[in-house]
Amino acid sequence: MIRIVVADDQHMVRGALAALLSLEPDLEVVAEAENGVAAVAAVAEHLPDIALLDIEMPDMDGITVAAKIRELAPSTRVLILTTFGRPGYLRRAMDSGVQGFVVKDARAPELATSVRRVHNGEVVLDPALAVASLSRGPNPLTSREGDVLRASADGHTTAEIAERLSLSKGTVRNYLSSAIAKCAARNRQEAARTALERGWL
Known part of the structure; x- marks a missing residue:
């Protein structure tokens, strides 16, 4: 069996x-x-x-x-x-x-x-x-970019994400900018939506 x-x-x-x-x-x-x-x-x-x-x-x-x-x-x-x-x-x-x-x-x-x-x-x-x-190719997002974008998709602000992930606000902004570019998106919401649809998060 x-x-x-x-x-x-x-x-x-x-x-x-x-x-x-x-x-x-x-x-x-x-x-x-x-x-x-x-x-x-x-x-x-x-x-x-x-x-x-x-x-x-x-x-x-x-x-x-x-x-x-x-x-x-x-x-x-x-x-x-x-x-x-x-x-x-x-x-x-x-x-x-x-x-x-x-x-x-x-x-x-x-x-x-x-x-x-x-x-x-x-x-x-x-x-x-x-x-x-x-x-489609491999997931272009790094692990940290994924973490930040996932937190962003939950509606958290940059300051909240920074506190939650123990990062500086500047680092969070850098990760978000990179993720937005890799998703060919206009903003963090669109990037999160694209990443979720493609199974990257």
Whole structure:
């Protein structure tokens, strides 16, 4: 049996995924989690073969969870299943040790096949997303530029961002200017929107 932890913050989606996978004779859902922290705890407790994760979850996003799982349970393989088919997400997910990345409009038999393939050591990627990711290129934002732009997207002022990230206001302005230029945007709001749409944040 291939043992699976399913993590998705939407109760109905999570339940449907677990029910569909459990119909397969060789798949067993051993736990469900409604957020990133619960997903890490479930993997630590059950040490499943596969962690099936959504990206957009409260408390900790799926890509961060994947990186935690790689440290905590290196034998658990991670398959991301998401509505958000953004090229930047795919690149970040692969950097976090994810073995599979598929979008939620895949049919149930395709999902079960993806689980089996990832379990067998294959890398499974949504083809359209893989092409888009390659054509778009790598994330141009540095880690710090991303932090500042993310804080800016939450509506914080330059002074608030500086205090929150332990930076000077001048440094925050420099990071914001650089991020705005890299996103080919006119202002910080547009830059944050562009970065989010491309999966860079």
